[in-house]
Amino acid sequence: MATQVKVPTQEAxxxxxxxxxxxxxxxxxxxxxxxxxxxxLHRLSGLGLIxxxxxxxxxxxxxxxxxxxxxxxxxxxxxxxxxxxxMLILAAFVxxxxxxxxxxxxxxxxxxxxxxxxxYPYPVALHRQRSMTVALMVLASAFLAFGVWNLLTK
Amino acid sequence: xxxxxxxxxxxxLTLRVARYNPEQDxxxxxxxxxVKILPGMTVLDALFAIKEEQDGSLAFRCSxxxxxxxxxxxxxxxxxRLACNTQVSELGSVVEVAPLPNHDAIKDLVPDxxxxxxxxxxxLPYLMRRDTxxxxxxxxxxxxxxxxxxxxVQFTYCLKCSLCxxxxxxxxxxxxxxxxxxLGQVYRYVADSRDEGLAERAGVVDASHGVFGxxxxxxxxxxxxxxxxxxxxxxLLKRSLFSGPPHRSAAQVVPAFPEGHQTPEAAVRPKAPPPxx
Ligand code: SF4
Ligand code: FES
Numbered sequence: 001m002a003t004q005v006k007v008p009t010q011e012a013x014x015x016x017x018x019x020x021x022x023x024x025x026x027x028x029x030x031x032x033x034x035x036x037x038x039x040x041l042h043r044l045s046g047l048g049l050i051x052x053x054x055x056x057x058x059x060x061x062x063x064x065x066x067x068x069x070x071x072x073x074x075x076x077x078x079x080x081x082x083x084x085x086x087m088l089i090l091a092a093f094v095x096x097x098x099x100x101x102x103x104x105x106x107x108x109x110x111x112x113x114x115x116x117x118x119x120y121p122y123p124v125a126l127h128r129q130r131s132m133t134v135a136l137m138v139l140a141s142a143f144l145a146f147g148v149w150n151l152l153t154k
Numbered sequence: 155x156x157x158x159x160x161x162x163x164x165x166x167l168t169l170r171v172a173r174y175n176p177e178q179d180x181x182x183x184x185x186x187x188x189v190k191i192l193p194g195m196t197v198l199d200a201l202f203a204i205k206e207e208q209d210g211s212l213a214f215r216c217s218x219x220x221x222x223x224x225x226x227x228x229x230x231x232x233x234x235r236l237a238c239n240t241q242v243s244e245l246g247s248v249v250e251v252a253p254l255p256n257h258d259a260i261k262d263l264v265p266d267x268x269x270x271x272x273x274x275x276x277x278l279p280y281l282m283r284r285d286t287x288x289x290x291x292x293x294x295x296x297x298x299x300x301x302x303x304x305x306x307v308q309f310t311y312c313l314k315c316s317l318c319x320x321x322x323x324x325x326x327x328x329x330x331x332x333x334x335x336x337l338g339q340v341y342r343y344v345a346d347s348r349d350e351g352l353a354e355r356a357g358v359v360d361a362s363h364g365v366f367g368x369x370x371x372x373x374x375x376x377x378x379x380x381x382x383x384x385x386x387x388x389x390l391l392k393r394s395l396f397s398g399p400p401h402r403s404a405a406q407v408v409p410a411f412p413e414g415h416q417t418p419e420a421a422v423r424p425k426a427p428p429p430x431x
Binding site: 018023024030032033035036118119 | 372
């Protein structure tokens with residue numbers, strides 16, 4: 001007698017709830033330490049610089065249209081709002097450059113120390129970079145201060 | 155009675171859990187319970203107290219209850235943590251618990267870890283050798299010094315708990331990103347002096363959804379409960395992609411026993427003297 005084989009039916013998978021954070025996951029650093037905040041600043045400053053680039057090309061392109069147009073453009077750019085904008089761009093540039101050095105070292109596996117048998121409390125390699133990070137940020141601030149002073153006194 | 159925890163005056167803990175029942179809910183729904191704090195209570199103990207005494211329908215996943223199996227990862231007070239490894243005394247009197255971020259929740263606090271596991275499998279997480287014959291049917295041992303072991307042993311402690319993926323800002327926006335768990339395990343094998351599989355694994359990870367999706371935010375290493383430090387592993391992996399693995403040449407096979415070695419039995423049982431007539 002043939003035994004009846006029960007064919008399992010494909011049961012519908014119940015819906016899942018996606019917990020993917022999306023953009024909120026990178027703009028919100030919550031309880032994570034300094035490097036996580038530097039990550040946000042690095043991205044925001046990079047984004048700012050990229051958006052500024054076409055504007056910069058357009059402004060310098062005005063030079064081609066003769067000295068009058070250039071004078072006019074310069075007059076507009078000397079308004080306080082543009083000077084403030086320039087300072088922001090400078091800040092973004094200086095931060096991005098100096099933090100970029102830190103990241104470059106990190107991405108090449110330098111200044112992170114060596115792996116070892118993990119012993120509690122577990123060390124985190126990025127923390128070994130802290131003194132370098134502080135030094136770079138001090139240097140960045142010095143450059144920024146010099147740039148701002150230059151902008152204000154020119 | 156003496157106060158049991160530093161933070162909670164009353165000895166009562168409020169647990170606010172983001173719940174999700176796939177048969178009823180469209181989104182997470184918060185629910186609150188109060189639990190009496192006991193000495194040494196972990197978040198997992200508190201969830202068990204709720205399940206046993208107040209609401210049997212609460213779903214969560216655990217197994218070892220001692221930070222070894224990696225099943226009980228949850229988002230606890232703003233950080234991904236292992237529930238069994240987190241004392242309620244370090245959290246204050248209100249504890250918020252939600253399923254792991256960047257994963258799908260199956261029910262309540264049960265995350266779907268299958269993507270983590272399949273990504274782990276995708277990066278060829280085993281020793282690869284050119285001498286396949288020796289690999290398949292070993293005749294001798296591979297020689298490895300304690301220094302060579304120290305280069306990768308830290309990364310072998312990975313539980314596959316997926317907390318690092320829950321913390322990672324790249325994983326938050328980029329679904330295809332292999333993530334700190336899998337990438338860290340690539341380096342675990344690449345740095346093993348017995349392995350020769352860098353070229354094969356490079357084919358999988360040398361991509362923007364692979365190793366170059368990591369922008370060194372470092373959150374994974376902060377979240378890792380075992381000190382694996384996946385951020386370190388990933389940066390060292392990037393270096394290996396440029397300049398090769400940390401060992402010059404793969405470990406050689408060595409005889410299992412040095413020459414002239416005698417098995418213990420042979421050593422203790424002296425040969426019978428020749429018969430004297
Ligand atoms: S690296 Fe750490 S956090 Fe990530 S899965 Fe392994 S043990 Fe968990
Ligand atoms: S139950 Fe095993 S790690 Fe928490």
